Amino acid sequence: MTSKQIVEKLASFPNRGVATPNEIQVLDFLTQLFTNQTVSRESFRTPKTYVSVVWWLILGLATGLICLNFSPILGLVLTFIFVTMALLYFNWYASPVTSFPPFVTSNNLVIKKNVSTPKAKKLILMAHWDTAPISLLYRPEMVGNFRKSLRLSLILMLLAQFLAISQFLLPNTFLLLVANILAFYFILQGITATIDFVRLGYSNGASDNATGVAAAIETAQNLWSKNLQNLDIDLVITGAEEVGMIGARAYMKAHYQEFTKETYLINFDTLGSGDLKIITQTGSWSNIVYDNVLVKKAKEATTQTADLKDISTGAWHTADFDSVWFQRAGIPSLTLAALDKNGRMPNIHRPTDTLENVDFRPMEKAILLAEKIGEKLNLMEN
Numbered sequence: 001m002t003s004k005q006i007v008e009k010l011a012s013f014p015n016r017g018v019a020t021p022n023e024i025q026v027l028d029f030l031t032q033l034f035t036n037q038t039v040s041r042e043s044f045r046t047p048k049t050y051v052s053v054v055w056w057l058i059l060g061l062a063t064g065l066i067c068l069n070f071s072p073i074l075g076l077v078l079t080f081i082f083v084t085m086a087l088l089y090f091n092w093y094a095s096p097v098t099s100f101p102p103f104v105t106s107n108n109l110v111i112k113k114n115v116s117t118p119k120a121k122k123l124i125l126m127a128h129w130d131t132a133p134i135s136l137l138y139r140p141e142m143v144g145n146f147r148k149s150l151r152l153s154l155i156l157m158l159l160a161q162f163l164a165i166s167q168f169l170l171p172n173t174f175l176l177l178v179a180n181i182l183a184f185y186f187i188l189q190g191i192t193a194t195i196d197f198v199r200l201g202y203s204n205g206a207s208d209n210a211t212g213v214a215a216a217i218e219t220a221q222n223l224w225s226k227n228l229q230n231l232d233i234d235l236v237i238t239g240a241e242e243v244g245m246i247g248a249r250a251y252m253k254a255h256y257q258e259f260t261k262e263t264y265l266i267n268f269d270t271l272g273s274g275d276l277k278i279i280t281q282t283g284s285w286s287n288i289v290y291d292n293v294l295v296k297k298a299k300e301a302t303t304q305t306a307d308l309k310d311i312s313t314g315a316w317h318t319a320d321f322d323s324v325w326f327q328r329a330g331i332p333s334l335t336l337a338a339l340d341k342n343g344r345m346p347n348i349h350r351p352t353d354t355l356e357n358v359d360f361r362p363m364e365k366a367i368l369l370a371e372k373i374g375e376k377l378n379l380m381e382n
């Protein structure tokens with residue numbers, strides 16, 4: 001099957017929500033694409049969407065603030081717990097709040113070439129199969145301010161923490177009023193972030209991330225067929241990225257022991273509109289900078305191949321990518337994604353992320369670029 005046909009098939013499901021009835025059908029479809037490889041279905045526990053995570057954080061925080069009215073100590077403890085978990089979650093660190101119920105079971109697919117003796121180097125090709133809850137925050141007029149509004153929320157959470165400490169030490173009626181208003185504001189924020197999921201459900205995800213899955217698969221097939229001397233290719237199709245990169249984290253935890261200094265990761269996410277970018281900066285509060293040998297090889301490839309000349313580096317500060325765990329763990333990683341002229345991903349997490357809005361060119365380029373990077377890694381001297 002060509003990458004374009006894979007996108008078409010994935011987009012033919014109404015959505016690919018985690019643990020919805022579509023999950024098994026999607027995984028079955030993907031599994032049968034691999035006749036000469038071993039496919040393992042690796043399950044993990046996860047919240048079903050980020051909606052329950054966001055509401056745990058907001059209700060915990062709001063309850064803490066409201067408790068300040070009658071029990072400052074309880075208010076202080078609750079705000080401390082929930083502010084800490086929120087800061088971790090929204091800066092894309094592992095946060096205990098992702099272990100709060102309700103849980104579902106979801107799956108990663110891990111695909112390896114049959115009977116290969118391990119080679120010196122390993123390249124993991126990754127993409128998430130799941131689609132996101134539709135959200136108001138991704139409307140074109142909102143998404144431009146995503147990082148700003150996230151930063152504002154993080155500042156207001158620190159303010160909530162300050163108010164709780166001050167009410168505990170020295171109660172003050174005016175500050176108590178501010179705390180109550182803040183509780184109300186957080187609840188409004190929660191409604192804004194999640195109302196469109198209640199109204200509209202999940203996005204179809206033709207661009208985010210059927211294109212990425214198709215690109216990862218075709219790259220893997222192409223590199224497997226080259227029988228590279230020094231480089232193993234593992235393909236990992238993750239679930240629950242849209243919950244908070246949960247599948248990728250589960251994969252890393254399960255396989256961390258196998259990773260050596262010669263393990264590399266290319267992640268493909270949202271390649272259906274705009275120009276292909278090598279993403280070198282992500283992060284919400286702080287910058288996460290990707291500056292490693294893989295990025296170097298990617299840049300090299302763009303200068304050496306005529307069809308890849310117009311690819312540049314890009315930044316993405318609206319949520320994050322599956323690669324974040326690997327990057328933080330010191331595994332040379334990069335994400336390939338497509339951005340429009342304003343640095344945005346058109347249609348993602350909206351009802352318009354459908355097949356008719358997909359431009360296949362960035363996906364085709366990502367496949368070519370990733371293949372070149374793989375060939376360079378194979379030849380690289382240690």
Ligand SMILES: [Zn+2]
Pocket residue numbers: 128208209241269270
């Ligand atoms: Zn995505």
